[in-house]
Amino acid sequence: MARARAEPPLKLWVTLEGREAEVTIHTDGDRLVVESDGRHIEADFVRLPDGEVYSLLIDGRSHVVRVSPAQEGLEVELRGMTIPVEVKHPLEKMLQAASGGRAASRGETVAAPMPGVVVAVRVKAGDAVKAGQAVIVVEAMKMQNELAVAHDGVVREVMVAERAAVSAGQALVRVAPASSGSSGGSA
């Protein structure tokens, strides 16, 4: 069979395990070459006839990976693990720089992970909350689940009352960042 021609390289910004790096990708037939941070990773790849699943042979080591779009970026599943990966194109990177880290000052929203019933609301608007603090208890799948905030902040709004039935993804509590105008670093 004729070998597929090499494709032009693709440049991306990839965030993995909390680290962002510029990544260059070349493919040539069934060879994939990724360069990032001075590292050079080569793999043999085949797409399997089963959704977006690839078999990778990296230096002979065999991996089966599945990629799916997630709420934020992508998720890669392998060996029972789910690894979130964020991918940005150079243009996105520029746009983001222009918007000046607005993401950091957005605060957070505690949402219902699945349909259920609110059994307890532990906070009210104006309360200061600490990272990891449970703010609301939702009963789903016969278990009471305490939902916690990920960052320090101040409760801006409690959007549901006890006994309310909630659907998956429904916003329950909005929290403003602890102090605005603090470090503009990326989270």
Added chain:
Amino acid sequence: MPRLQRVLIANRGEIAVRIIRTLRETGRTGIAIYSEPDRTALHVLMADEAYLVGPGPSSESYLNMERVLEVAKRVRADAIHPGYGFFAENEAFARACARAGIVFIGPTPETIAALGDKLAARTAALAAGVPVVPGSPGPVGSRDEVKRFGTEIGYPLMLKAAAGGGGKGMRVVRSDAELDAAWDLTRGEAKAAFGDERVFVERYIERPRHVEAQILADGSGRVVFLGERECSVQRRHQKLLEETPSPAFDAKTRAAFGEAACRVAKQVGYRSAGTVEFILDESRQFYFLEVNTRLQVEHPVTEMVTGLDLVAEQLRVAEGDELSFGDAPPEPRGWSMEARIIAEDPARNFLPSVGRIERVQFPQGPGVRIDSGIYRGYEVPVFYDSLLAKLVVWGADREQARRRLVRALDEFVLEGPRHNLAFHAWLALHPEFAAGRLSTRFLEEHWRPAELKPGAEAANAALLAAALHERAERQRVQVGGRDAPGASTASAWKWLGRERSRR
């Protein structure tokens, strides 16, 4: 008693599937019931017959007693197997079966009543001369009463729903300060789950092991002990991994333990399969906890080492037959472990997860058994518990069983909802687990979500996978005719759209 030819399974999911298998193997007709969202559940597809009992919520379907019995009568079921959960330990249901002329596969309603209430069960154990954990003689009426108890025998204490089971409605209290929240939560959960908010209190043993005895009784006074199961690895008092035998037991402990379990069963005239639960303190002293008057989730590990089919034995007893092995139960051989594969996110405090099973490939090969209720494309419903599959392995000894578990977990492909496969791999490889040094506080002491951080090799593979995804996206855009000199431009617009929809 005539042969029970038509058996209705008043349950769903993996346990209904497991019961259907034995019914098939023994030449009986397996009759499933199902709720509306369970029309495509595996137990419905595998059953000989299946009948609708109501909408999604359990209380309107699997727990709708009148409806379930009405269906059982209408389709002329000879017997009902309750599985675990739902009506498995419901005295009223067992009585209603009897009134309807249908055999309830399990103990008598009187036994269920006597053992279902934890306080009554404690009394029965004491009467049989079996030690129990020191605690309140009855339900406690107020938080002040619990506080007095805390002063008397000291914290930590355990609050337990009188009607509880399966780890639900239990909470540890370590101080007066913690009591306030725990009191309301425990009573709230008890009320919601069992319709009974009575709570009792007992001493909490700091690093206990949870060990239970599988018993089988023919109802005419013969009770046999089929070995112990250690179920110490738990989260929120729910078992995650079980094994038999217990790495903490020697022959002497086992003999005393089996004898105590049988004494409790005889005390109440037990019939059918049952589990007598104990906790074991650090000096290997065991204390009676409760009797589960049903087939247990983790029964397969006992089946793996004894070669018995516990459902088949239950059917024999229900038909008034002897146990298949007469007086001499088989000597357990080798070691077995079961990992509960659950739709939950270990990285987010084991939060339950739902969704479609996008891809599933069960492990195979020597010494592996899978009991599951899922298949590719199946949508995990929100109404029921989140157990997806039980991965059970057998080995000649504990080390072989453990290595086999690691191997099988590695082979297991499960994509869609969040699950705990990687967690189990972490657990099975943990040096303390490998050494058999277990307690119900194992997770508290050893588990951190950061344990599941991918290593460098996995991170590289993830990076490559993401790169291939972007490449595929670019090709898709190009094939779609939208000119993209420029694929990154198209992608950037898509990204902007995503960003906007997030606000």
